[in-house]
Amino acid sequence: xxxxxxxxxxxxxxxxxxxxxxxxxxxxxxxxxxxxxxxxxxxxxxxxxxxxxxxxxxxxxxxxxxxxxxxxxxxxxxxxxxxxxxxxxxxxxxxxxxxxxxxxxxxxxxxxxxxxxxxxxxxxxxxxxxxxxxxxxxxxxxxxxxxxxxxxxxxxxxxxxxxxxxxxxxxxxxxxxxxxxxxxxxxxxxxxxxxxxxxxxxxxxxxxxxxxxxxxxxxxxxxxxxxxxxxxxxxxxxxxxxxxxxxxxxxxxxxxxxxxxxxxxxxxxxxxxxxxxxxxxxxxxxxxxxxxxxxxxxxxxxxxxxxxxxxxxxxxxxxxxxxxxxxxxxxxxxxxxxxxxxxxxxxxxxxxxxxxxxxxxxxxxxxxxxxxxxxxxxxxxxxxxxxxxxxxxxxxxxxxxxxxxxxxxx
Numbered sequence: 001x002x003x004x005x006x007x008x009x010x011x012x013x014x015x016x017x018x019x020x021x022x023x024x025x026x027x028x029x030x031x032x033x034x035x036x037x038x039x040x041x042x043x044x045x046x047x048x049x050x051x052x053x054x055x056x057x058x059x060x061x062x063x064x065x066x067x068x069x070x071x072x073x074x075x076x077x078x079x080x081x082x083x084x085x086x087x088x089x090x091x092x093x094x095x096x097x098x099x100x101x102x103x104x105x106x107x108x109x110x111x112x113x114x115x116x117x118x119x120x121x122x123x124x125x126x127x128x129x130x131x132x133x134x135x136x137x138x139x140x141x142x143x144x145x146x147x148x149x150x151x152x153x154x155x156x157x158x159x160x161x162x163x164x165x166x167x168x169x170x171x172x173x174x175x176x177x178x179x180x181x182x183x184x185x186x187x188x189x190x191x192x193x194x195x196x197x198x199x200x201x202x203x204x205x206x207x208x209x210x211x212x213x214x215x216x217x218x219x220x221x222x223x224x225x226x227x228x229x230x231x232x233x234x235x236x237x238x239x240x241x242x243x244x245x246x247x248x249x250x251x252x253x254x255x256x257x258x259x260x261x262x263x264x265x266x267x268x269x270x271x272x273x274x275x276x277x278x279x280x281x282x283x284x285x286x287x288x289x290x291x292x293x294x295x296x297x298x299x300x301x302x303x304x305x306x307x308x309x310x311x312x313x314x315x316x317x318x319x320x321x322x323x324x325x326x327x328x329x330x331x332x333x334x335x336x337x338x339x340x341x342x343x344x345x346x347x348x349x350x351x352x353x354x355x356x357x358x359x360x361x362x363x364x365x366x367x368x369x370x371x372x373x374x375x376x377x378x379x380x381x382x383x384x385x386x387x388x389x390x391x392x393x394x395x396x397x398x399x400x401x402x403x404x405x406x407x408x409x410x
C-alpha cells in the first residue's frame with residue numbers, strides 16, 4: 001500500500017445532504033487501512049453543519065437521531081441532494097466516540113450554524129479542547145449566517161458553543177442591543193472575528209461594555225457596519241488595551257455609502273498595531289483606495305489586495321490606484337510583502353503598459369532596496385494564453401522580474 005495519503009483525507013466533512021451510510025462506512029475502512037502509516041494525518045480538520053430540524057416544536061428524542069451523513073471534499077451538494085431528510089447527531093457521535101479515537105489528532109473543527117433555521121445541537125460541552133474526544137483541538141471556526149435576519153431557534157446553540165470558538169463569522173445578524181453583541185463576544189476566545197451587515201435594534205452602548213473582558217482578537221473584519229457601532233466596538237477594545245492585539249485588518253471595498261467608508265477609516269486610525277492589511281476590492285471601487293486615511297498605519301508590514309471585476313463596469317486602472325495608495329502610507333519603505341490578486345486580468349492586461357503601471361514598477365523596485373522582499377502576483381492562466389508564466393510576470397513588472405523580487409502566486 002502506498003504511504004502517500006490522498007489529499008481529500010486531510011479533512012472529513014459531515015454534511016446534511018447525504019442519507020446513505022456508505023460514506024461513513026468508507027471512512028471506517030480508510031481508517032483501518034491507513035492507521036499504521038498515516039493515522040496522524042487523518043482528519044486534521046473536521047467540517048460539519050448543524051442538522052436541520054423541520055418542525056418548530058420540541059426537539060426529537062435522542063433515540064430518533066438515526067440518519068448518518070458524511071461528505072468528502074470532492075463530492076458536491078448538487079450530487080447528493082436527492083432524498084435529503086431530517087438528520088441527527090447519532091452517526092457523528094458514533095464516529096467521534098469510536099474506540100479507535102479517529103479525532104485524536106484533529107486540530108480544527110469548522111461548523112456551519114444557520115441562525116435562521118431550527119437545528120438540532122450536540123450534547124453539552126461537546127467541542128472541548130483537551131477532552132478525551134479532541135485532545136489536540138486548537139481551533140473551532142463557526143460560521144453563523146442569518147438569511148434575511150429571520151428569527152430562528154439557533155441562538156441558544158450559538159451561546160452554548162461560544163466559549164469554545166476561536167474564529168467567528170456573523171452574517172446578517174440582527175442583535176437586540178449592542179450590549180448583547182458585546183456579551184456574546186466576551187463569552188468567546190475569538191482570535192479571528194468577521195461581522196458582516198449586522199444591525200442593532202437598540203444602541204445601548206453604556207456601562208456593560210466596560211465590565212466585560214474582550215477576546216484576544218488578532219484578525220478583524222467589519223463589513224457594512226454603521227460607524228457608531230465600529231466606534232463603540234473600538235472603544236470597548238481600547239478600554240482593555242486590546243486594539244494592540246489586532247495584527248490583521250480585512251477591509252471590503254465595495255460601492256459603500258459614505259458612512260461605511262468612514263467606518264473603515266475609523267478602523268484604519270484605531271488599529272495602530274496592524275501589521276497586515278487585506279483589501280477585497282470591487283472593480284468600480286479601485287479609486288476609493290487612495291482616499292482612505294492611512295496616517296496611523298505605522299506598523300504595516302504586509303499588504304494584500306484581491307479584486308473582483310464585473311463585466312458591466314468599466315475597469316479603472318488598478319496600477320494607478322495602488323501606486324497612489326502606497327504613496328499615502330506613512331512608512332512605505334517598511335513594507336516587507338505585497339500580494340496582488342486581480343481577477344479577470346485578461347481584460348486589463350493591456351493597461352500594464354500604461355505609464356501608471358511602469359510608475360508602479362519603478363516605485364516597487366525602489367521599495368525593494370529597503371525592506372520589501374516579496375511581491376506576489378496571482379496571474380490568471382488565461383490572461384496571456386500564448387505566453388508562459390515567466391513571460392507574464394516579465395510583461396507585468398519587468399524591473400521587479402529581472403531583480404528576482406516578483407513571483408507568481410499560483
